[in-house]
Amino acid sequence: MQVKDTFFRIILLIAACFAPVLIIGSLLTLSSGFIPAFNETGLSFFWSATWDPQTREFGGVVFLVGTIATSVLALILSFPFSIAISIFTGEIIHGTRLASIIANLVEIISAIPSVVIGLWAIFVFIPIMQQLQILIGAIPYGTGFLTATIVLAFMIIPFSATLGREVITLVPTHIKEAAYAMGATRFEVIRYVILPYARSGIIGGFLISTARAFGETMAVTMLIGNVNHLPTHILSPTNTMASIIANEFAEATDNVYYAALIGIGLLLLISSIVLSYLARRIIKHFIL
Amino acid sequence: MIETSTPNKLSNLNKKDPSQKQAAVFHKMKRLKPLSIRKPSIAKKRPQIKNISQQFSHAETILSITDLCVYFSATKVLKNININFPKKGLVAIMGPSGCGKSTLIRAINRMHELDQSTNVTGKLMLGNQDITTLPAMAVRQRIGMVFQRPNPFPNMTIFQNVLSGYILTGMRLNKKQKNEIVIENLKKAFLWDEVKDRLHERGTFLSGGQQQRLCIARSLAMQVDVLLLDEPTSALDPIATTRIENLLQTLKKEIPIIMVTHNTAQASRISDYTAFLYLGELIEYNKTKIMFTVPSDKRTEAYLMGRFG
Numbered sequence: 136m137q138v139k140d141t142f143f144r145i146i147l148l149i150a151a152c153f154a155p156v157l158i159i160g161s162l163l164t165l166s167s168g169f170i171p172a173f174n175e176t177g178l179s180f181f182w183s184a185t186w187d188p189q190t191r192e193f194g195g196v197v198f199l200v201g202t203i204a205t206s207v208l209a210l211i212l213s214f215p216f217s218i219a220i221s222i223f224t225g226e227i228i229h230g231t232r233l234a235s236i237i238a239n240l241v242e243i244i245s246a247i248p249s250v251v252i253g254l255w256a257i258f259v260f261i262p263i264m265q266q267l268q269i270l271i272g273a274i275p276y277g278t279g280f281l282t283a284t285i286v287l288a289f290m291i292i293p294f295s296a297t298l299g300r301e302v303i304t305l306v307p308t309h310i311k312e313a314a315y316a317m318g319a320t321r322f323e324v325i326r327y328v329i330l331p332y333a334r335s336g337i338i339g340g341f342l343i344s345t346a347r348a349f350g351e352t353m354a355v356t357m358l359i360g361n362v363n364h365l366p367t368h369i370l371s372p373t374n375t376m377a378s379i380i381a382n383e384f385a386e387a388t389d390n391v392y393y394a395a396l397i398g399i400g401l402l403l404l405i406s407s408i409v410l411s412y413l414a415r416r417i418i419k420h421f422i423l
Numbered sequence: 424m425i426e427t428s429t430p431n432k433l434s435n436l437n438k439k440d441p442s443q444k445q446a447a448v449f450h451k452m453k454r455l456k457p458l459s460i461r462k463p464s465i466a467k468k469r470p471q472i473k474n475i476s477q478q479f480s481h482a483e484t485i486l487s488i489t490d491l492c493v494y495f496s497a498t499k500v501l502k503n504i505n506i507n508f509p510k511k512g513l514v515a516i517m518g519p520s521g522c523g524k525s526t527l528i529r530a531i532n533r534m535h536e537l538d539q540s541t542n543v544t545g546k547l548m549l550g551n552q553d554i555t556t557l558p559a560m561a562v563r564q565r566i567g568m569v570f571q572r573p574n575p576f577p578n579m580t581i582f583q584n585v586l587s588g589y590i591l592t593g594m595r596l597n598k599k600q601k602n603e604i605v606i607e608n609l610k611k612a613f614l615w616d617e618v619k620d621r622l623h624e625r626g627t628f629l630s631g632g633q634q635q636r637l638c639i640a641r642s643l644a645m646q647v648d649v650l651l652l653d654e655p656t657s658a659l660d661p662i663a664t665t666r667i668e669n670l671l672q673t674l675k676k677e678i679p680i681i682m683v684t685h686n687t688a689q690a691s692r693i694s695d696y697t698a699f700l701y702l703g704e705l706i707e708y709n710k711t712k713i714m715f716t717v718p719s720d721k722r723t724e725a726y727l728m729g730r731f732g
């Protein structure tokens with residue numbers, strides 16, 4: 136019994152250590168891969184907005200900004216839809232066939248490979264954006280910051296909507312009944328009882344969505360326009376950390392160029408870790 | 424109502440249907456005939472009136488229910504209930520499990536409207552007003568309800584819970600009004616002394632009995648015309664139960680109370696009138712003292728003697 140127990144503990148310990156080891160390992164690998172570029176650029180890698188392989192200037196700020204801006208805007212755009220889907224399927228029509236159909240369809244969005252969504256956007260969404268740009272007198276690139284962000288917003292809806300619906304259905308009936316018995320309307324019950332009760336789960340869902348938006352590569356690379364400048368306009372093309380790596384990694388024959396891209400990877404990993412740390416802080420703060 | 428069946432048939436009854444089960448138990452009882460042996464005097468004295476029902480004059484009545492029927496999908500769970508509740512006193516609603524006690528008081532509070540498959544017919548008068556024509560929200564603001572399981576709002580503090588009726592319906596109060604309402608109603612609910620130093624802690628940290636008194640306080644804070652309680656003590660220990668009973672005995676002097684209870688001893692201790700429901704019908708409704716000493720219907724008598732339920 137004792138031996139079995141110890142054995143089991145060791146197995147669990149190894150399994151539990153796997154994830155941290157993987158993250159620390161990646162950090163080390165990326166850091167060491169980044170050294171050749173760091174020797175060239177110094178700390179300016181982290182605050183320069185110029186990325187020009189020709190002149191061997193490598194600054195990651197454009198991409199850091201691109202990633203954060205697309206993620207935050209995508210989160211904001213997806214918010215009303217996610218919350219509406221959560222409330223509608225989790226409470227208002229909960230238990231009906233329509234609710235499960237909608238919920239399933241929303242979940243299917245997350246199963247569509249992002250390259251497929253990218254292709255769809257190129258053939259359907261980009262022409263629409265071009266019409267729009269012609270209409271307002273902008274250069275009709277079609278691709279660009281807003282295009283990528285809207286598609287990104289669509290792609291992250293299922294994560295927050297599904298978790299949101301899940302926690303909303305978990306709100307105990309006796310609490311809802313208590314509120315109705317006090318004379319509250321359905322809207323008031325949702326506003327003052329259901330949403331506060333489900334708050335931490337809903338916020339958790341949005342954080343997963345954000346994390347997802349942070350790392351999303353393929354669709355963004357296909358739609359963002361791949362220009363290494365800070366966007367001057369909401370429609371202008373730019374790049375994110377994930378998209379610059381995907382777009383230029385194959386071309387990076389130069390040692391320093393290659394190392395600089397690894398540096399961007401390092402930046403992406405660190406910012407993801409910071410994001411998930413902040414996420415945990417936020418959840419703790421909001422938890423009941 | 425009760426048909427003759429063989430003992431074999433009894434065991435074949437569908438266990439899921441409580442009404443059938445009750446009928447079966449009752450039938451068994453009838454065969455055993457212990458009642459007449461034990462209390463021959465009562466059996467002899469029993470008047471031969473069916474469905475005896477306590478009457479109140481219009482002036483004495485706070486709530487009057489006429490021909491109330493409740494259907495869950497196609498099943499008729501409450502069958503033409505006619506009952507008046509007095510302005511003064513506590514009415515206990517008793518009956519075996521599944522007879523429709525909760526269904527009855529939930530119908531008063533219009534809670535069945537939350538469930539689309541439930542259908543309610545009949546007329547309810549609160550004072551002089553036909554409340555069947557009012558919106559459910561308005562009715563619920565005038566008729567308080569306390570549930571079997573204590574259910575303070577988990578995201579609110581004790582203070583906010585007392586005010587929850589105002590918070591939930593968007594009624595604005597100033598600070599002074601809030602303090603007054605909270606203090607007054609926590610005192611009324613015999614809870615003030617226990618919570619006065621932690622009004623801003625969450626209501627869910629209280630003990631079960633305290634939570635239940637908090638739920639009573641939040642209904643009282645709405646200045647309801649009637650207070651409904653659905654087995655308010657069945658989830659509580661004996662000491663907490665006694666405290667609630669004492670509270671209700673004081674409260675019933677100020678506000679009419681209708682309380683569902685499983686516990687006949689509790690009904691006899693604190694109620695002024697008792698209604699006995701059986702299989703969705705009102706069998707007997709009378710002063711508690713009378714019903715507990717000389718029940719008119721043999722089903723009431725059987726229930727009071729602990730034969731089923």
Ligand SMILES: Nc1ncnc2c1ncn2[C@@H]1O[C@H](COP(=O)(O)OP(=O)(O)OP(=O)(O)O)[C@@H](O)[C@H]1O
Pocket residue numbers: 441442495496500518519520521522523524525526527538685
């Ligand atoms: N939502 C519902 N849908 C269908 N049937 C229901 C529903 N609620 C209650 N019933 C049925 O209606 C009958 C009366 O139920 P009710 O809850 O009123 O009984 P009760 O007297 O309160 O019982 P208890 O003492 O166990 O609380 C029962 O047979 C029950 O199975």
Ligand SMILES: [Mg+2]
Pocket residue numbers: 524525526653
């Ligand atoms: Mg009940």
